Amino acid sequence: MFEKESKILSKFVSFGSKPTAETFPELPDCLIWLRFVLAVSYGVFYMASSAAATDNNQGIIPLFTALNFVCFMPMIYCSLVLQADSESYKGSLVFSGVMNAMALVALIWIYFYTLNHPEEEATLQSLVSLVTDAAGGDDEAYEGDPAPVPPMEESEF
Incomplete structure (x- = not known):
């Protein structure tokens, strides 16, 4: 049943x-799935580590770390472990x-x-409910005669 998938996995x-x-x-499809696995593991690890230490997890640094991890770890795997000919894949x-x-x-x-x-x-949630109440509640809809939109004047712009 999973003969093709097991063959692809053994090649990978x-x-x-x-x-x-x-x-x-x-190989590009396998790298996409590897990137998904790395993304899930980084997301879970980052939130587990940020719950323990709140000093160093602010800003754009974790986002760049995730980008480097997700982008370059599969490429390192391809070049060092698989020794793939990346030029034959034409950048994919x-x-x-x-x-x-x-x-x-x-x-x-x-x-x-x-x-x-x-x-x-x-x-x-409380702010959204305040805005909803100020706008007339979620049960009421705006009813009325909308003003007609006048045609635009000819302009050189």
């Missing part, structure tokens, strides 16, 4: 297999799946941040 984990685009065309190994993996890191970070900060979530 074999040391020094020297794959090319002709011998292992599934370098950034395939990086933005998706970074989005996954952001989603995991947002989830755990929200989970660890219930007081800020309650504050946001």
Whole structure:
């Protein structure tokens, strides 16, 4: 049932297999999945470590660390472990799946941040309810005759 997948996985984990685009065309897809696994592990690790130490986890440094981790670890794996011919893939190994993996890191970070900060979530919920009440509540819709929009004058711009 999973013969094709097990064959692809055995190619992906074999040391020094020297794959090319002709011998292992599934390598970019495997790197995308590796980047997803790295993104999930970094997101969980980062939130576990930031819960313990709050001094060094602010700003853009963790985001750049995640970008470097997700982008360059698979490339190091390809060059050192697999010894892949990256030129035969015409650049599809370098950034395939990086933005998706970074989005996954952001989603995991947002989830755990929200989970660890219930007081800020309650504050946001109260502010949203104040705005909703000030706008007339969620049961009422704006009814009325909208003013017609006059035609624009001819302009050189």
